[in-house]
Amino acid sequence: MAQSSKFxxxxxxxxxAQIPEVREAVAALREKGHALDxxxxxxxxDGMRMVREAAxxxxxxxxxxxxxxxVSEVVAGLMAVEAARRPTLGILPLGSANDFAHGVGLPLEPQPALELALSGGGHAVDVARLGDDCFINMATGGFGAEITTSTPVALKRLLGGGAYSLMGMLKAWRYQPYQGVLSWPEGELTTPLFLLAIGNGRQAGGGQCLAPAAKLDDGLLDVLVVRHFSSLHDMRQLLSEIERLPEDGEFVRTIRTSRLSFRSDARFPLNLDGEPRHLEHFEVSLEPRAIMLAMPDTSELLNASPRP
Known part of the structure; x- marks a missing residue:
């Protein structure tokens, strides 16, 4: 591990801020000599402003x-600072899902997580841009974005096999698929969408691994497209394909690309690292190795070695 940063x-x-374990972790790390404000x-x-002030x-x-x-707001703040002045980022996971922290392999207990955040070696990782927004983990869109905003367990049921429950929910909500056109440098796809996941990281929705091959430092987005289905039979086929993640199945398609655009005639629900949006069109691109992230050297989301 690298030596502790001075500031x-x-x-x-x-x-x-008032969680006792967090306050105890801060006190313990200060006692070890870390200068932590x-x-x-x-x-x-506030987060973006505080990043700018810190820089x-x-x-x-x-x-x-x-x-x-x-985490997403702090990353956005870092990306608003010129590259040469961007501080290294550490993460103290304190959310209900902590999808990014889980995917990276960060400790989830406050003291070990804070210790790694303060002293861990920095790895250069990619950051995704969507218009004026940034995200480091994943954007999910379509029905998945709607239910992860309100009822995360429903997405788990979809991917975990609760087919009857989900079909009943779709009928009750009078669900209609989202018509959209996806374009990327290597191709184009027009399809009725049920779920769209654009991953820099691997998981979203409280633990669902939607991009198992994703790396944070490969300069590529891992995209999962789930086409609309209309029957229980179709859903069984969809669930089978989710297990295999084919490049081009009947209902599931996976794409690896550096840039992706989407357009539709209706506002498409999108969730960026937990922050909801509704957009008729958008483009996602990657800024390769844009920030330094304190994370385990053995993380499965890394290709490259840490910077000395």
């Missing part, structure tokens, strides 16, 4: 304390 800011979600967010935009002060490492949304 470190912990930017923590206000909902988590705590900044608490109160409302949207202006020459802070060498920032720790994002919170869930996937907090």
């Amino acid at each position: 470190v800011h912990l930017i923590i979600n206000g909902k988590s 705590v900044r608490v967010t109160w409302e949207g935009g 202006d002060q020459g802070v060498s490492r920032i720790v994002a304390g919170g869930g996937d949304g907090t």
Whole structure:
């Protein structure tokens, strides 16, 4: 592990700042000699502002304390700073799902997580851009984005085999597929969409691995397209394909690309690292190896070696 940075800011979600285990972890790391200043967010935009202030002060490492949304806001703040001045990012997972932390292999207990965030070696990782937004883990769209916003267990039922429950839900909601056109440098696809997942990381929706081959430092997006289905028989075929993730199945298609665009005649629900959007068209691109992330050297999401 690398030596502790001299100047470190912990930017923590206000909902988590009073958790006893977090306060104990901060005290313990300070006792070990870490110079750790705590900044608490109160409302949207605070995280980005605090990142900018930290960079202006020459802070060498920032720790994002919170869930996937907090991490995403801090990443957006880092991306708004010129590359040469971006602090290394550490993560203290404090959300309900912590999909990104799980995928990376970060500790989930506050003290070991904070220790790694402060002292772990930095790895250069990609960051995805969608218009003015950034995300480091995953964007999910379509019916999946709607249910992960309100009822995460429904997505688990889809991918875990609760077919009858999901079919009943679709009928009750009078579900209609989202017509869309996907374009990428190597191809184009027009299809009625049930679920779209665009991964830099691997999992979303509280533990669903939607992009098992994704790496954070390969310069590629791992895209999962699930086409509309209309019967229980179709769903059984879909679930079978989800297990195999074919390049081009009857209902499931996987794409690896550096850039993806989407257009539709209707507003398409999209969830960026836990933050909801509704867009008729968008383009996602990657900025390769854009930030340094403190993470285990053995993480399955890495191809490359850490920077010295």
